[in-house]
Amino acid sequence: MNKTRAQFTSRFGFLMAAAGAAVGLGNVWSFPSMAANNGGGAFLLLYALMAFVLAYPALMAELTLGRYAQSGVIQAMSRLGGAGTAGRLGAAIGGLAILTACLGQAFYAIVTGWLIGDTLIPMLELLGLNNWARRLDEAGFWKDWGLASLAMLVTVGVVVAGVNKGIERWSKRLMPLLIALMLALILVFMTLPGATTGLAAYLVPDVSRLSAQLVVDAMGQAFFSLSIGVGAMVIYGSYLSRQADLPRVGAQVMFIDMGVAFIAGLLIVPSMFVADGLGVDIFNASGQLQSSSTLLFDVMPAMFAQLGRLGAGLEVAFFALLAIAALTSMFPVLEVPVATVVETGRISRRWASLLMGAVIFAISTLILVYFDPLFGWAISVTITYNMPLIGALVCLYVGWLLSRDAKLRELRRGSPDMEKTLFWRWWPWYIRFVCPILPLVVLFNGLTD
Numbered sequence: 001m002n003k004t005r006a007q008f009t010s011r012f013g014f015l016m017a018a019a020g021a022a023v024g025l026g027n028v029w030s031f032p033s034m035a036a037n038n039g040g041g042a043f044l045l046l047y048a049l050m051a052f053v054l055a056y057p058a059l060m061a062e063l064t065l066g067r068y069a070q071s072g073v074i075q076a077m078s079r080l081g082g083a084g085t086a087g088r089l090g091a092a093i094g095g096l097a098i099l100t101a102c103l104g105q106a107f108y109a110i111v112t113g114w115l116i117g118d119t120l121i122p123m124l125e126l127l128g129l130n131n132w133a134r135r136l137d138e139a140g141f142w143k144d145w146g147l148a149s150l151a152m153l154v155t156v157g158v159v160v161a162g163v164n165k166g167i168e169r170w171s172k173r174l175m176p177l178l179i180a181l182m183l184a185l186i187l188v189f190m191t192l193p194g195a196t197t198g199l200a201a202y203l204v205p206d207v208s209r210l211s212a213q214l215v216v217d218a219m220g221q222a223f224f225s226l227s228i229g230v231g232a233m234v235i236y237g238s239y240l241s242r243q244a245d246l247p248r249v250g251a252q253v254m255f256i257d258m259g260v261a262f263i264a265g266l267l268i269v270p271s272m273f274v275a276d277g278l279g280v281d282i283f284n285a286s287g288q289l290q291s292s293s294t295l296l297f298d299v300m301p302a303m304f305a306q307l308g309r310l311g312a313g314l315e316v317a318f319f320a321l322l323a324i325a326a327l328t329s330m331f332p333v334l335e336v337p338v339a340t341v342v343e344t345g346r347i348s349r350r351w352a353s354l355l356m357g358a359v360i361f362a363i364s365t366l367i368l369v370y371f372d373p374l375f376g377w378a379i380s381v382t383i384t385y386n387m388p389l390i391g392a393l394v395c396l397y398v399g400w401l402l403s404r405d406a407k408l409r410e411l412r413r414g415s416p417d418m419e420k421t422l423f424w425r426w427w428p429w430y431i432r433f434v435c436p437i438l439p440l441v442v443l444f445n446g447l448t449d
Contacts, residue, residue, distance in 0.1 A: 006163035020328030032268035039209030046218035066237025073231030106363035112326040113147030156357035198273030229387030232332040245414035275303035384446035388439035399432035
């Protein structure tokens with residue numbers, strides 16, 4: 001064990017950092033629109049069930065692996081596999097997680113840049129700087145490149161500062177701000193016409209929409225919402241105090257993630273129906289809500305424009321909270337390759353952060369240059385293929401190659417009576433026989449969709 005390894009200074013700091021990793025655009029935007037299109041409350045119940053069935057056990061596998069190995073995902077998986085073929089394969093799986101993190105960060109920087117731009121445009125208009133707002137609103141490569149570079153610079157700046165002075169400090173500031181902004185916007189939107197119709201569409205269960213496909217969709221949403229499969233939770237587990245009760249803090253992370261997703265739905269879905277009441281088209285020809293990207297970048301700005309100066313203020317707050325959610329997800333994803341490079345002992349954190357930030361931004365630039373073929377491909381490779389595959393393989397390694405005694409010793413550090421708990425009665429066998437299969441179901445669904 002490296003005695004000088006960084007640790008989160010408090011449970012709250014870890015929870016905010018881990019929640020920041022988990023809470024992203026999937027929770028704040030995709031989840032509410034998915035729920036509204038798939039039975040409202042029925043989808044919410046399925047999502048909560050799948051969080052317990054798949055997301056929580058897999059999250060515990062990554063956290064346990066990280067704290068046991070006290071390293072990033074490559075060294076951790078290699079250590080479980082040992083000196084032979086299993087060790088080399090484990091290192092390869094860890095390497096795939098690093099590549100997935102870098103590719104995911106590359107396209108996420110572009111999207112985060114768009115959100116930063118959509119925050120700045122109405123802010124400039126409110127300040128009377130309309131010429132600057134028009135320039136920023138003009139579509140084009142250089143605008144997207146500049147905003148993506150801003151997102152990466154902020155992320156690199158936080159990661160350079162380290163685990164405590166960077167990631168933990170800013171997560172403790174930004175996550176409460178994110179929640180406060182959502183609650184404030186909910187209070188405002190619920191006073192507008194059409195909001196109660198949207199609230200009913202979100203909360204009232206439509207059991208006629210229940211299907212096997214919906215179960216798989218809920219499983220995929222629960223899995224992806226916790227950032228499993230890119231090594232982020234492995235590295236965060238390695239920074240967690242050895243005295244922390246892992247099952248408890250893992251459950252707290254999951255409940256925060258689910259809670260933010262639920263609160264986001266209370267904002268997003270009613271706001272869509274407010275837009276509908278103002279004459280903005282939110283449905284497609286089949287009667288379904290339009291795609292998430294169309295709703296976000298076309299429908300919402302059109303709705304805010306209908307609300308005058310109130311709309312301009314709401315637009316700033318709305319896109320600011322989305323930008324915060326995206327940025328807090330970028331911090332841990334960059335930390336994954338940075339920590340891996342630092343662990344070699346050949347380069348400092350500062351230079352590792354600058355190096356990996358530059359590599360990832362070079363990939364972002366390539367995606368922007370060849371946007372049509374590469375942007376959708378990067379999303380599919382990251383989310384549809386690699387994350388569930390890596391998640392399944394990590395569960396297999398922790399389930400079969402980390403011995404039952406080693407698991408118990410690690411969990412006992414924070415809970416001396418662990419073997420007497422309900423968690424210990426089901427998790428060791430579940431992570432062996434059930435949990436590796438479920439991400440593969442999500443992967444197969446993505447391949448055949």
